[in-house]
Amino acid sequence: MKGKNKLRRQELTDGRELWIQEVFYTLQGEGPFSGQPSVFVRTCGCNLKCFWCDTDFESSTWRPSLDELLETIENIRPSFCDLIVITGGEPFRQNIAPLVETLLGRGLRVQIETNGTLWIELPESERLTIVCSPKTRGLHPDIVPRISAYKYVLSVDEVDAEDGLPARSTQKENYVMRLFRQKKAVAPIYVMPRDDGDENLNERNRALCADIAMRHGYTLCLQTHKMLALR
Numbered sequence: 001m002k003g004k005n006k007l008r009r010q011e012l013t014d015g016r017e018l019w020i021q022e023v024f025y026t027l028q029g030e031g032p033f034s035g036q037p038s039v040f041v042r043t044c045g046c047n048l049k050c051f052w053c054d055t056d057f058e059s060s061t062w063r064p065s066l067d068e069l070l071e072t073i074e075n076i077r078p079s080f081c082d083l084i085v086i087t088g089g090e091p092f093r094q095n096i097a098p099l100v101e102t103l104l105g106r107g108l109r110v111q112i113e114t115n116g117t118l119w120i121e122l123p124e125s126e127r128l129t130i131v132c133s134p135k136t137r138g139l140h141p142d143i144v145p146r147i148s149a150y151k152y153v154l155s156v157d158e159v160d161a162e163d164g165l166p167a168r169s170t171q172k173e174n175y176v177m178r179l180f181r182q183k184k185a186v187a188p189i190y191v192m193p194r195d196d197g198d199e200n201l202n203e204r205n206r207a208l209c210a211d212i213a214m215r216h217g218y219t220l221c222l223q224t225h226k227m228l229a230l231r
């Protein structure tokens, strides 16, 4: 929403109805499951307002029941596709626990894309992968031990010389701020170039990510769906 969205607090309902932007079948374009066929569930609303956010998550009026949402997922999921990605907006703004529990109970894999500032108790499962893309100095303490991988979005002139990770606020342009770092490097780090909507800048961001990945041992990921004009 390019920093234009309303800031919305966490809504703790029973999770039997969710505000959803879209459900679509695509290839995961980012992070540890890049390239894998997946059904995406994009939840609405976010508690942050990143000035470079590339996503519309406020224009839907669809509030399906859990059953209707599960049916929608099943209607577009090929039988070989077992990966459901829950994203947003900020998925932990709503009670996604019943959705996650049901999907895991059906033997599916669930991957969540999150900014790491909110938490909802979710079952432990090796088929549940939480990928955090930090946007703030601190994260919710209960989510940190549950994070499987970090995915930092990098832009030139905005990274720390020491570790190559973001050193500027995502909420306020040109404001110096070191985003969250793990105390101990337990979860793998992915670096992804920021899409600034300008090919020259994007090319510099890609080169920056490649250099930082090679210098610090991070894994590069590119938003491959955008290269393929996939959703």
Ligand SMILES: C[S@@+](CC[C@H](N)C(=O)[O-])C[C@H]1O[C@@H](n2cnc3c(N)ncnc32)[C@H](O)[C@@H]1O
Pocket: 046, 052, 053, 054, 055, 087, 088, 089, 090, 091, 113, 114, 115, 132, 133, 135, 151, 153, 192, 193, 194, 195, 196, 223
């Ligand atoms: C739209 S966010 C939704 C999930 C969650 N709110 C988060 O920030 O992780 C999904 C992913 O897109 C990334 N993203 C958003 N805007 C981007 C941009 N302009 N360039 C590159 N990645 C972007 C986020 O960092 C995050 O990894």
Ligand SMILES: Nc1nc2[nH]cc(C(=O)O)c2c(=O)[nH]1
Pocket: 026, 027, 028, 029, 030, 055, 087, 088, 113, 225, 230, 231
């Ligand atoms: N294909 C595809 N892969 C993605 N990985 C993370 C996405 C997101 O917006 O959360 C995303 C997306 O919007 N599309």
Ligand code: SF4
Pocket: 001, 046, 047, 048, 049, 050, 053, 054, 055, 057, 088, 089, 090, 115, 135
């Ligand atoms: S936290 Fe995620 S969804 Fe929210 S504004 Fe930032 S990038 Fe967009």
Ligand SMILES: [Mg+2]
Pocket: 055
């Ligand atoms: Mg996206």
